[in-house]
Amino acid sequence: MGGRSDLAAVYRRLRRRFGHQGWWPGRTRLEIILGAILTQSAAWTNVERAIANLRRAGMLRLGRLRRASAFRLASLVRPSGYFRQKAKKIRAFLRFLEHEFAGSLDRMARVSAATLRPRLLGVFGIGPETADSILLYAFGRPVFVVDAYTRRVLARHGWLPADAPYEDVRAWFESRLPRSVPLWNDFHAQFVRLGKDFCAKRSPRCAGCPLRKLLPGGAPRAL
DNA sequence: CACCAGGCAAGTA
DNA sequence: TACTTGCATGGT
Numbered sequence: 001m002g003g004r005s006d007l008a009a010v011y012r013r014l015r016r017r018f019g020h021q022g023w024w025p026g027r028t029r030l031e032i033i034l035g036a037i038l039t040q041s042a043a044w045t046n047v048e049r050a051i052a053n054l055r056r057a058g059m060l061r062l063g064r065l066r067r068a069s070a071f072r073l074a075s076l077v078r079p080s081g082y083f084r085q086k087a088k089k090i091r092a093f094l095r096f097l098e099h100e101f102a103g104s105l106d107r108m109a110r111v112s113a114a115t116l117r118p119r120l121l122g123v124f125g126i127g128p129e130t131a132d133s134i135l136l137y138a139f140g141r142p143v144f145v146v147d148a149y150t151r152r153v154l155a156r157h158g159w160l161p162a163d164a165p166y167e168d169v170r171a172w173f174e175s176r177l178p179r180s181v182p183l184w185n186d187f188h189a190q191f192v193r194l195g196k197d198f199c200a201k202r203s204p205r206c207a208g209c210p211l212r213k214l215l216p217g218g219a220p221r222a223l
Numbered sequence: 224c225a226c227c228a229g230g231c232a233a234g235t236a
Numbered sequence: 237t238a239c240t241t242g243c244a245t246g247g248t
Contacts, residue, residue: 040230046246047229081245085231127231147229192229201227202248 007176010211011183014190017210021189024137026051029105031060036133037089037125038080049079062103066094089125096123105138113141128166136188142181144173145188149195156199157211 025044026032031051038047051060053076058064065073074087100119101107108116113135120131128146135141146169155162160169177183198209206212 036229039228041228042230042244043228043246045228049246079245081228082230082243083245085243089231125231129230133229145229149229188229195229 011187013210013214018193021186023185023189029138032138033134036130038086042081046079050077092124109139140181142179144170144184146170150191153191153194153199
């Protein structure tokens with residue numbers, strides 16, 4: 001079970017149903033990185049409010065962002081929740097960028113994913129999903145992003161246990177798919193779309209799920 | 224009212 | 237190492 005072609009079929013099914021998702025929903029690398037931090041355990045609509053605040057304040061530029069106080073930053077990102085923590089996380093990333101890459105995202109972009117990933121994980125507030133979102137969506141590196149929706153969909157269909165370690169799930173995808181950045185980009189986005197539309201925690205609308213009878217586990221099971 | 228949303232760090236034993 | 241708890245807003 002779970003040969004290389006199975007996952008490709010899953011992607012084709014989602015892609016046909018939902019269309020290309022056009023991720024990341026943000027333009028510049030900085031905006032993507034900030035979004036990756038702000039979306040931690042938060043509804044994306046709230047992240048949009050926080051980013052709109054930052055944009056209105058001219059804070060989507062590194063020069064302005066660096067000068068902002070922790071209090072100012074926290075007040076702007078407030079709608080995304082955990083706002084004091086997230087302000088601290090953004091500042092930690094900015095310090096990292098300053099000290100390791102002379103404050104230049106272009107310079108950071110030149111480093112290989114293999115060396116950049118562990119360094120990102122060393123930054124306060126950046127865990128595996130945030131690091132991988134930055135690598136894939138801000139820097140176009142071949143890294144498969146695993147999030148809560150991904151795990152829930154897989155668990156509901158009996159493909160992987162819900163508590164499988166992050167790295168195991170990531171390796172599971174990466175070893176079963178062709179190494180393609182555009183594919184991994186849109187595949188993750190499709191999982192989020194599927195999760196929002198059909199795999200909610202409270203009321204999973206499994207009836208219309210595009211993956212029903214496609215995954216080896218058959219019909220979705222309860223968690 | 225309770226529960227949830229594109230996690231992560233810090234505390235405890 | 238393996239659990240548990242704190243962080244916090246806005247929508248359902």
